[in-house]
Amino acid sequence: MTSTIMLEELTWPLVEKAMKDGYKTVLVPVGSIEQHGHHLPLATDSLLGEALAKKLAEKMGKTLVAPVLRPGCSVHHLAFPGSLDVSPATLMAMIRDVCFSLDHHGFENIILLPSHGGNFAPVATVTQDIAPKLKANLIAMGDLMGLIGKMQEAAVEKGIPREAVGGHACAGETSILLAYRPDLVRMKDAKPGYIGPFTTKYQRKGFKAVSPTGVMGDPRPSTKEAGEFMIEKITDMYLAAIRRELA
Numbered sequence: 001m002t003s004t005i006m007l008e009e010l011t012w013p014l015v016e017k018a019m020k021d022g023y024k025t026v027l028v029p030v031g032s033i034e035q036h037g038h039h040l041p042l043a044t045d046s047l048l049g050e051a052l053a054k055k056l057a058e059k060m061g062k063t064l065v066a067p068v069l070r071p072g073c074s075v076h077h078l079a080f081p082g083s084l085d086v087s088p089a090t091l092m093a094m095i096r097d098v099c100f101s102l103d104h105h106g107f108e109n110i111i112l113l114p115s116h117g118g119n120f121a122p123v124a125t126v127t128q129d130i131a132p133k134l135k136a137n138l139i140a141m142g143d144l145m146g147l148i149g150k151m152q153e154a155a156v157e158k159g160i161p162r163e164a165v166g167g168h169a170c171a172g173e174t175s176i177l178l179a180y181r182p183d184l185v186r187m188k189d190a191k192p193g194y195i196g197p198f199t200t201k202y203q204r205k206g207f208k209a210v211s212p213t214g215v216m217g218d219p220r221p222s223t224k225e226a227g228e229f230m231i232e233k234i235t236d237m238y239l240a241a242i243r244r245e246l247a
């Protein structure tokens, strides 16, 4: 057992030892720095990716977590102060170079975990592009609607209305942050946003056109307990997907 599973917190001799001890899988969360309503920090998607990666690594065993890559592709959030955007080409170049480094060190499985909607398409493209060039198996947890669906399912089981989990700064993301970094959640400032069927209008018109508060869904019914449950459910789904892919 390593002292920490966070790659960036280890020393090089400890990484060398971990790999000799069988730590051959590494998870790479791909997050964002973008507005998440009045109550969640800009780093929400990055923290969410880190929370999921840590729990998933625990469940998988002998697995390390690489630094969360950020910022992500957030052009549709630029109308809100503080949001940072990188182009898909920049994000893909970063992912590619990190994967080549991990491959160089001899990791056998590299698993990309996009935790922000705008990153899913570039992650899918770069995965297809570089997988054949790596010795390692490269896979991506690339099902955005599956992720939101799992959050909704878990929310409903915990008594939160499905429509509160709209996919952005909603009762899903807020509950997970309440479970992982409650110190960064300003619940008294939480405001509802767009509530209705999932729409991709924000991709064409910008997020503010869909939701002036920057929220899709309603964060107000969020709870820490629901967040812990969501982390369990989502990581179980990922674990099953990874086992299928690597079988």
Ligand SMILES: [Zn+2]
Pocket (backbone or CB within 6 Å): 036, 044, 045, 115, 116, 167, 168, 169, 173
């Ligand atoms: Zn988010």
